[in-house]
Amino acid sequence: MKLATQDKPFFPTDMEGKLNCIKAMGFDAYEIDGAVLVERLEEVKAAVEATGLPVSSVCGGYSGWIGDFDENRRKKGLADICRILECAQHIGAKGIVVPAAWGMFSLRLPPMVPPRNAEEDKAVLLDSLGKLEIVAEATRTTVFLEPLNRYEDHMINTLETARELIVAGGFKQVKITADFFHMNIEESDIARSIALHREWVEHVHLADSHRYQPGDGHMDFVSGFRALKKIGYDGFMAFECRVRGENPEWEYKKSVQFIRDCMEKAR
Ligand code: LER
Ligand code: MN
Numbered sequence: 001m002k003l004a005t006q007d008k009p010f011f012p013t014d015m016e017g018k019l020n021c022i023k024a025m026g027f028d029a030y031e032i033d034g035a036v037l038v039e040r041l042e043e044v045k046a047a048v049e050a051t052g053l054p055v056s057s058v059c060g061g062y063s064g065w066i067g068d069f070d071e072n073r074r075k076k077g078l079a080d081i082c083r084i085l086e087c088a089q090h091i092g093a094k095g096i097v098v099p100a101a102w103g104m105f106s107l108r109l110p111p112m113v114p115p116r117n118a119e120e121d122k123a124v125l126l127d128s129l130g131k132l133e134i135v136a137e138a139t140r141t142t143v144f145l146e147p148l149n150r151y152e153d154h155m156i157n158t159l160e161t162a163r164e165l166i167v168a169g170g171f172k173q174v175k176i177t178a179d180f181f182h183m184n185i186e187e188s189d190i191a192r193s194i195a196l197h198r199e200w201v202e203h204v205h206l207a208d209s210h211r212y213q214p215g216d217g218h219m220d221f222v223s224g225f226r227a228l229k230k231i232g233y234d235g236f237m238a239f240e241c242r243v244r245g246e247n248p249e250w251e252y253k254k255s256v257q258f259i260r261d262c263m264e265k266a267r
Contacts, residue, residue: 214241
């Protein structure tokens, strides 16, 4: 298992400096924003070559969701994601993390009644993923479908729902992102869910129970990592968190060490 990180305000802005900083902090890779990848493709490619630090994956950086209520926004999102996948292939990144939607609707917050029913949601998601499957196959990349917690999305909250959709569509290039923050809210037993979805989990996001840096909250990472080890997971685990503390850079370094210790304990 390898560690990646998303961008942070305390990283340098020039790409080579950013990747060197990420490496020095103890990470193995960078999870890039999709818009940054598209806009700065050649700079990213040169920085990866110069530093030897790969871009593992992409997250965000497109407008419109694959499950968007608005058809024009959904189409725009799909077109953006397709372009991102072409760029991902160009720099050797594995694929893109994609939720059904983020912050569009929650069944647990007012008005609580969505403008579309669950059957229609499913049809829209199958259509979107079917379109992305073709581009992912052509670019030899993967769509890492990501269940989010109930307050951030109403369509896919658990690994099980993500898997059902992937199986229903017969997709080969769509796998699952297991995000510890969301799983902590939605899964009855994180380790068991990982074990049950061994065939589909191909990307991991890390944050502690409160979405701050791992080690600051009360998440049991060791049992989750043990489950990942058991299923032979050898992919990336990307830090996706806010950083709490007086000296964020120092806290972040400490967090990398904390996670490496958890990985060691899980052996
Ligand atoms: C949002 O909470 C999240 O986890 C991101 O990875 C969205 O793709
Ligand atoms: Mn995530």
